[in-house]
């Protein structure tokens with residue numbers, strides 16, 4: 001089974017997972033990335049069953065609209081039933097690293113609002129200890145060098161994501177060489193550095209369930 005076939009399988013499983021909660025008033029939060037794109041394409045097949053979606057990036061909003069799915073501003077929404085998104089890494093405690101696509105801040109906001117965060121991944125994303133994937137940190141542009149120096153003090157090796165601007169007009173530092181043994185603690189420490197908008201650790205609000213595509217089928221990890 002290819003990685004794309006596993007992504008398609010988890011996308012289909014995610015639609016089945018959320019199907020019981022779809023209804024006339026239901027808004028679905030939708031993540032960003034190639035796995036989320038598979039999910040959007042599958043979600044479009046049941047678009048008559050729910051009201052619309054909140055997007056975690058402009059790219060996702062464009063894809064949803066392309067399928068004729070109404071995209072709502074998060075500020076216009078009182079309740080978000082569920083948020084479905086991919087990840088770059090996850091561990092056994094459902095701590096997640098996200099932001100490889102640079103959409104981490106909006107992703108974290110939508111995840112915070114949602115009643116349930118359903119994370120859809122293929123088995124290549126599973127790790128014992130987070131940190132193999134460089135941790136994305138979104139920074140206010142004028143603070144980039146200062147934040148980078150602070151990250152070095154934390155034993156990280158920040159690399160400026162050249163030529164990339166987030167949907168919020170900010171920049172990304174990808175932090176290499178971290179062995180993240182305390183994801184919740186590190187998430188808070190990083191967010192306390194002045195100039196950091198947010199970081200890609202989803203631990204204080206981790207995933208509620210992970211649907212993992214494997215060559216033998218989709219596993220449901222809670």
Ligand code: 5RP
Nearest residue numbers: 033034035086099100101103
């Ligand atoms: C984007 C993300 C993505 O969810 C993450 O990068 C995984 O992407 P993919 O499904 O393409 O592997 O956090 O900011």
